Amino acid sequence: MKRILSTALAIVACATIANAQENLKLLNVQETTQGLGVYPCGDRHEAMVQFVTSEPFGLTFESTHDRPDQMQITMDSIAGRKTYSLIFVTQEPGKDFSNRRLTIRVPGFQDYRIPLPLKDKQLFEYTVSDPYSVLRSPFFNYLEKAQEHFNNSEYQKAKDNFELCRYCPEYLNDTANILQHIQLCDSMLLWYNQAVEADHFFRYHEAVTAYSKLLVYDGNEKLRQSMYAAQRNFDRDCEAILNIGLKEMEAGHLDRADQLLNQVIDNGCTRYAKQASDNLEIVHKSKLRKDSHSRTLLFEFGPQNKMFGFTFGDFYANKAYGWYVSLLGNGNLFDFIEGAEVEGQFDLLPSPRFSYKDDTYENDDITKIYPKKMKYELNFALGSSWHIWMPIYIHAGVGYHLGGFDMFDYKEAASIKDPKNFNKDCTSTKLFHGVAPEAGIVLKYFRAALKFTYNYTIWTNKGDYKEFCDDNVSGFKVGIGFCW
Numbered sequence: 004m005k006r007i008l009s010t011a012l013a014i015v016a017c018a019t020i021a022n023a024q025e026n027l028k029l030l031n032v033q034e035t036t037q038g039l040g041v042y043p044c045g046d047r048h049e050a051m052v053q054f055v056t057s058e059p060f061g062l063t064f065e066s067t068h069d070r071p072d073q074m075q076i077t078m079d080s081i082a083g084r085k086t087y088s089l090i091f092v093t094q095e096p097g098k099d100f101s102n103r104r105l106t107i108r109v110p111g112f113q114d115y116r117i118p119l120p121l122k123d124k125q126l127f128e129y130t131v132s133d134p135y136s137v138l139r140s141p142f143f144n145y146l147e148k149a150q151e152h153f154n155n156s157e158y159q160k161a162k163d164n165f166e167l168c169r170y171c172p173e174y175l176n177d178t179a180n181i182l183q184h185i186q187l188c189d190s191m192l193l194w195y196n197q198a199v200e201a202d203h204f205f206r207y208h209e210a211v212t213a214y215s216k217l218l219v220y221d222g223n224e225k226l227r228q229s230m231y232a233a234q235r236n237f238d239r240d241c242e243a244i245l246n247i248g249l250k251e252m253e254a255g256h257l258d259r260a261d262q263l264l265n266q267v268i269d270n271g272c273t274r275y276a277k278q279a280s281d282n283l284e285i286v287h288k289s290k291l292r293k294d295s296h297s298r299t300l301l302f303e304f305g306p307q308n309k310m311f312g313f314t315f316g317d318f319y320a321n322k323a324y325g326w327y328v329s330l331l332g333n334g335n336l337f338d339f340i341e342g343a344e345v346e347g348q349f350d351l352l353p354s355p356r357f358s359y360k361d362d363t364y365e366n367d368d369i370t371k372i373y374p375k376k377m378k379y380e381l382n383f384a385l386g387s388s389w390h391i392w393m394p395i396y397i398h399a400g401v402g403y404h405l406g407g408f409d410m411f412d413y414k415e416a417a418s419i420k421d422p423k424n425f426n427k428d429c430t431s432t433k434l435f436h437g438v439a440p441e442a443g444i445v446l447k448y449f450r451a452a453l454k455f456t457y458n459y460t461i462w463t464n465k466g467d468y469k470e471f472c473d474d475n476v477s478g479f480k481v482g483i484g485f486c487w
Contacts, residue, residue: 207237241272301484454482
């Protein structure tokens with residue numbers, strides 16, 4: 004009797020221990036999110052979490068921040084593979100979802116809790132399985148191994164296991180999904196080989212592109228680090244090419260600089276594209292000047308008023324227009340600047356007269372005399388040029404004309420007894436200002452240039468000297484120079 008009782012107690016104890024062990028079984032939950040994990044939900048503040056299992060048991064869920072009636076749960080089943088899709092609210096006034104926890108419950112297993120600090124439009128996928136199950140069919144074993152190899156970036160092994168799925172009866176119910184995964188593995192193998200080869204031969208831009216394609220479907224950290232390394236190497240190459248191009252530009256090797264700066268843009272160096280484009284524009288302008296010898300310097304002379312000076316500008320043969328600037332003056336300007344005394348003669352006769360070396364004007368009461376032409380002249384002009392045909396250019400512009408002379412007071416001169424004070428007490432300077440439009444023609448051939456210009460002055464302060472100003476309104480200028 005005691006032996007029977009002991010045996011019964013032993014059986015009950017074993018059953019109890021077995022039952023306790025069964026209750027302590029652990030679920031295997033692994034994240035298997037593919038790609039970037041994006042849940043398209045428009046402007047709603049939501050995220051999605053999917054739980055996939057090929058096990059015969061079902062899943063139930065409990066959230067720390069969501070009531071059962073608030074949780075949106077749908078379940079799809081294809082060929083024994085169940086997918087639970089849970090939609091969670093990520094933002095709500097007065098609530099903080101950062102500490103959300105989700106509990107997964109399966110009969111006979113310990114509850115499994117995972118943190119879910121979700122953000123808008125995130126998508127996560129988890130695979131739930133029984134690590135101790137020996138009843139699973141070969142199809143699901145191959146499928147699970149294929150997914151595991153894919154997540155480890157072992158695309159050939161993943162493809163081999165997907166291929167083995169095709170020989171299982173369940174394949175007929177999941178054909179499209181298996182074939183899609185096989186095609187994806189082929190693409191991943193191709194992109195991975197392209198990335199490795201491009202990286203090896205220093206084609207970093209191609210490597211970055213290939214790694215980016217891989218990361219869409221595989222978020223492996225090693226792939227991500229490889230892409231970052233290729234991007235850094237690519238940026239260094241771009242910077243090196245740009246710096247060499249800038250040095251060639253500074254050295255005057257414009258064709259080589261043009262080639263290198265265009266290479267920066269064509270290679271897709273987005274960080275340096277603007278800098279390359281700005282300097283490329285400078286190179287093109289420099290090449291334009293160099294090829295057409297547009298930059299021109301001329302020595303100019305005005306024979307009517309004895310002015311001389313320079314004209315500098317760009318006379319383009321292959322652009323819509325160019326520009327020029329000129330500055331001319333006569334030698335008497337130096338006397339005016341230095342304040343030198345004016346030459347003259349004074350005759351102490353009963354009718355004293357002051358005589359100029361040149362012709363003079365006399366005002367009505369014959370008290371003041373002054374020359375018929377400007378003694379001091381300065382002309383500044385700025386304008387544009389246009390290429391007409393072959394070596395012929397026309398130009399037109401507008402400028403500022405300064406003119407003046409020394410005026411002698413006859414009465415004052417007659418009253419002076421000491422000739423030493425003559426220039427100081429009897430002379431004064433009269434200045435006129437005017438707007439001076441001009442136009443002309445330029446003949447430019449290879450390295451030589453000729454310039455003919457007619458200018459007309461509109462005096463703005465004639466005053467009592469209208470006749471004098473009207474006689475000094477026009478003039479010609481001739482220039483000769485060289486181009487480079």
